[in-house]
Amino acid sequence: MALVLLLAVACITPTAARDDGLVAGIDVLLLDGAHLVEGKRVGLVTNPTGVDRDLRSSIDRLAAHPGVTLVALYGPEHGVRGDAQAGDQVGSTRDPRTGVPVHSLYGEHREPTAAMLQGVDVLVFDIQDVGARFYTYPYTLANVMRAARRAGIPVVVPDRPNPVGGVQVEGPVLEPEYASFVGQYAIPIRHGMTLGELARLFNEGFDIGAELHVVPMRGWRRDAVEPGHALPWVLPSPNMPTPDTALVYPGTGLVEGTNLSEGRGTTRPFELIGAPYVDADVLADRMNALDLPGVRFRPAWFTPTFSKHAGELCGGVQLHVTDADAFRPVRTGIALLAALQSLYPDAFAFLPGERPFFDTLVGNSWVREAILAGETASDIEARWLPGLQRFEAMRVRYLLY
Template identity: 50%
Template sequence: MVKTGLDVLLAERRDLLSGRRVGLVTHPAAVRADLTGILDALLAAGVRVTALFGPEHGFDAAGADGAAIDNSVEPRTGLPIFSLYGPVKEPSAEMLADVDLLLFDMQDVGVRFYTFLSTLYYVLRGAAKADRPVIVLDRPNPINGLAMEGPLLRKELESFVGVAPMPIRHGMTMGELARYLNGTCGLGASLTVIGMRGWRRYMWFDETGLPWVPTSPAMPHLSTATIYPGTCLVEGTNLSEGRGTALPFEVVGAPWLDGYRLAEALNKVGLPGVRFRPLSFVPASSKHAGQACGGVQVHVTRRDVFCPVLTGAHLIAAARAQAPGEFQFLPSSWEGKPPHFDLLAGTPRLREGIEAGESVQALVDGWGVEVARFDQERKAYLLYG
């Protein structure tokens, strides 16, 4: 079984926390192998935790996607919970007044636009400004640390769903990302990463022996995380990405789509490691809530060759081709910046090409060069073979 950074800290490096007031940045998926949460584990070990910090969805992971989270109080301990997802996304000097160091532990899903990466960026930046050291406890990249896919984020499209020039699927752990962000973005934080024991880059989460805990309300399973790098792009359209169903990001559709025709068109493409099954579904919330949607379920048949971002691009292009009068890319985002699809993709080129009717293959052909460049840049910050 893989030992997480939390396990290693408690077994070998408690000295790093001795006599210090600790601000804990975390969420419910940061657990030990017996499902003990990090806050309980630290308090049982005698660590002096003085403040808590929560990301998108909140410290308790109960908030909806994109919903601002208020500051609050942890009911069992009375500790203050400072929200890092709302008007303030960077820990301020006031928040850190009773904190000697920040301890960061979050289970990520290995995707650039999953916002825990952005929270990590702002934690490092805020800590550097306040002259507080940061310790990052590492956890597995659940969709492995080898595969990378998608275009690199363009500078002009930086946002909270993209803070650094990396592909959509980056193949790095949070500890490695902390090193990468601190080094390439010039954040200047005093950073210590407590690495894992026994994790290898080829591993998927279900090969680690660790228990899966949903990382957010719409990330219930490893199967969700496997497909998410591609189907999250659907958020930038008027298609339902399956929010409000039991299979978020695994089903995609709309009231005006014919699921049988869509599945047939996608299966004819012969994409690697995936099949599409027609279905009808009724979202209980989010887009098209209460309406019957025709669409497809994405079934991964061979995850070792499956390309989620390529698959997501084909799915969106096929939906638009079937119903060009009804399909729309959303004109803006919740950040009030360029189209949300562009922020997710990291480039306007994919949206513009799909709108122009270009072949998806022509649109993705240049990604390999960009990924290879990123792969070279990231090597200096990797911790595992």
Template identity: 50%
Template structure:
């Protein structure tokens, strides 16, 4: 039996009288399941007195079938015949037309508790839309898979908002998606009628493997909890010419490039004795994304002690080490389009990483500033914690 009862499981077990007689729109993906693998779609469809009239799909699609960054259009659910509205195409949030047959919106997806994971940004956009159109939003809470204690990383700076960071939050929030909704609603003055259906049995120190819940891929390149732990720090490599492991069997746990000296990088990182992590040189040939079809040197990251591991510190230190050991080859990716910021600035929430992290003194300045930001967030979040 699972130790944790999610918001979806509570809804399936107890129902919710606030939904009686309502037409419901559901935002979900393959992670929206109970411990018995009943989908959120089926739970909502079978609620007495409730009519499921619309589905909304964010990045990766309703069925988790699309790779990162792939936009898609609206569709129709093949079995239910109801619309599936894309929130990762021309629109980022529901509009008046897509909410015409909806009295309440339900949100049930497994977030990672990380700023650059786009589900949290979608949540903010949805809250704004629901506030504008007077539609209540029910957030079916789920565990933060990395636990709810550790906060890491700097606060996003004004002017750097994007799909990988919608508001001033740190990289690693230490909050559930329900708690995040409550805090964002207050901090941004959104005015959404947010109703969190809380979990049962989740203490803040609990990581996902202890919950007893099934791990469903929250996105195609986060296949395991080990990936999620690494991603919290190595996602920064998405903004560089180093492969973050997409197209390998160890995305985000392995990074590399054709010019990458895995032995030197692993030795340099291991010499620092960062807590809870070790590095080992590994060759790989990505099948898609960066350096597809090219043999790449690289390193694989092994988290040996999850409770001690500092993902963001590790990721920034790894960035510094790769840049220092490969000064002529390492590079930041240019903006995707003219007028956009470099992607590393969006991931980092500001310019400091791009401008400073290659130098040792700059690395330490960023780490110290981000540690102060994490302390600020830890205090700010307290009124919104549910567990």
């Protein structure tokens, strides 16, 4: 007999009359949706980005709420306090400010165990995403939802903006055989959805089947590409220091799968791209000649203090976004890698592996093969458009704004 999962997806409609501009979901939850957490033992999945509009931590807000008992914290990649580097395992501990136990979701376990959920009545997930498929926070959310479904615990997601906007979608849709913790589901690299919308998509479109309550923001527009302006910018991870980083990341994040430095170990990660073998002026001239929309390339030299090419002088470029609405980060990232393959075929390389990491990031093998074969970014983009159009037709059912 087929198993039928009943989805309880509730969207809280804010009722406050005054217009305060953009109001994050955590503020709306405590103003208009407190019944979801009042009188309950709450487990909170968060990190430093979990703040209200006055930069007060969601941990502190819930811990101080008279009707809430905060009993557990859960940390994603980089930890509850954001002090772990990319890929570093995060341990379980106790929060020094509140004394609440902290369980790691980026160590031995990637989703809460039954023991971690003992004594929890409701799980709240309050983390800022950056709008790129290969960021890990959406999959921590998916894992939390799966564990909550098994335990019969509802999940509340106070929504936050997509800092690179909610209109444009871009890049190849993940092929299922390339699923990983940097891409679990068949979505494109730039998905144009908020984390609350992704939760709805994962829950219903990809059949997680949790009891899910998304608390929408008030005052967010889909066409807003203004990261860090509508709400204060708090680093989502150690190498996402500025709003500009988030804007370029869906494209230059792919550089992590190559022997180029993606700028880790500098003050401008993912904006500075280069390697010791690159002539900065030549690369900048080649990229600017492409006349890509919304971006210019400045020749740059830099020496990373850690990560790839640490201590070595690298030539390369810095991306300067001149028109955020016109800028297409994924197309730009592919064009940059195609240019480097053309200019330095004997030096540029994708990182090796039984499954190259680039393939895991991009969600297939054909993009890498196309770059090596000398195809242009326009050729590659044309090949991903049919899958992107199918995703857009599905995506519209889960949008909130």
